[in-house]
Amino acid sequence: MRMKGTEGEIPDAHFTVDKQNISLWPQAEPPPKSGLCVVLRKAPAIGAVLVCLTLVLVASLLLQGILYPWFMGTISDVKTNAQLLKGRVDNISALGSEIKKNSGSVEAAGLQFHLVNASLSHVRSQILKLQTSVEKANAQIQTLTRNWEEVDTLNAQIPELKRDLDKASALNAKIRNLQSSLENTSKLLKQQSDILQMVSRGWRYFNGNFYYFSPVLKTWYSAEQFCVSKNSHLTSVTSDSEQAFLSKSAAEVIRWIGLTKAGTEGGWHWIDDTPFNKAQTERYWIPGEPNNSGFNEHCVSIRVLSLQSWNDSPCDIKYSFICKRPYIPSEP
Numbered sequence: 530m531r532m533k534g535t536e537g538e539i540p541d542a543h544f545t546v547d548k549q550n551i552s553l554w555p556q557a558e559p560p561p562k563s564g565l566c567v568v569l570r571k572a573p574a575i576g577a578v579l580v581c582l583t584l585v586l587v588a589s590l591l592l593q594g595i596l597y598p599w600f601m602g603t604i605s606d607v608k609t610n611a612q613l614l615k616g617r618v619d620n621i622s623a624l625g626s627e628i629k630k631n632s633g634s635v636e637a638a639g640l641q642f643h644l645v646n647a648s649l650s651h652v653r654s655q656i657l658k659l660q661t662s663v664e665k666a667n668a669q670i671q672t673l674t675r676n677w678e679e680v681d682t683l684n685a686q687i688p689e690l691k692r693d694l695d696k697a698s699a700l701n702a703k704i705r706n707l708q709s710s711l712e713n714t715s716k717l718l719k720q721q722s723d724i725l726q727m728v729s730r731g732w733r734y735f736n737g738n739f740y741y742f743s744p745v746l747k748t749w750y751s752a753e754q755f756c757v758s759k760n761s762h763l764t765s766v767t768s769d770s771e772q773a774f775l776s777k778s779a780a781e782v783i784r785w786i787g788l789t790k791a792g793t794e795g796g797w798h799w800i801d802d803t804p805f806n807k808a809q810t811e812r813y814w815i816p817g818e819p820n821n822s823g824f825n826e827h828c829v830s831i832r833v834l835s836l837q838s839w840n841d842s843p844c845d846i847k848y849s850f851i852c853k854r855p856y857i858p859s860e861p
């Protein structure tokens with residue numbers, strides 16, 4: 530061991546301990562072991578040994594007094610640090626378990642996050658669709674608004690339109706009347722046309738009937754056959770005006786009419802099936818007629834220009850004759 534003092538004042542002290550032998554020397558290099566036995570043998574050296582031992586004891590005591598508390602303090606510090614470390618390790622373990630626990634939650638949270646993201650995307654697309662729908666609805670609302678404004682304009686025009694409609698209704702009524710008049714005129718024209726057509730064929734029109742005054746002479750039956758061939762019969766007489774018309778138109782030429790007793794038991798009848806009115810026709814006979822001269826006068830003719838113009842004659846005599854045909858308006 531080497532104890533170093535203040536440089537220049539105290540020289541370094543050197544010593545060795547070897548099997549209960551302590552050697553001291555003043556210089557850096559120790560003396561050779563062969564010299565130790567020499568020292569032990571020397572009495573004055575014992576005091577130095579004692580001094581050395583004393584110094585060793587003092588040094589040991591000093592070391593024990595200084596190092597032990599330091600060592601114990603260090604141990605205590607180590608223990609404290611170890612406890613602190615243990616506490617931290619425990620905390621770290623607890624944190625690890627917490628982290629493990631939380632990692633599952635983090636995964637679940639991640640999954641939830643993805644789901645939420647997907648839902649958000651869906652919601653965004655729905656929002657976009659809704660925006661599109663809202664835009665379309667707005668456009669339709671604007672169109673409806675414009676249409677409504679047009680409806681308002683039309684509503685404002687309704688009174689005027691109603692007046693026009695009333696005028697149109699009045700015009701329609703006039704047109705209907707005109708149409709009716711035109712139809713009547715058309716009927717009359719058609720009737721005139723029919724009459725003219727019949728007149729052009731030699732017939733005369735009177736009070737709804739056509740009459741044909743034949744220029745040729747035929748027996749009563751042949752005359753009737755001729756009339757039938759012209760869609761008519763020998764004429765009947767149903768009124769004073771007709772009787773006056775026939776006697777006047779006969780122009781004092783003897784002409785057969787359609788009254789006969791032939792085919793019956795003495796009774797007069799009209800060949801066109803008009804009911805015979807004996808009371809009304811009494812005044813149409815020439816006074817003294819019918820006399821049934823020779824009991825053979827079964828057919829009637831008009832002989833004179835008078836309301837009393839009828840005479841019964843034999844049916845096979847050839848006279849002129851009068852056919853009668855009701856006027857039936859033809860379809861337009």
Ligand SMILES: [Ca+2]
Nearest residue numbers: 820821840841
């Ligand atoms: Ca007669």
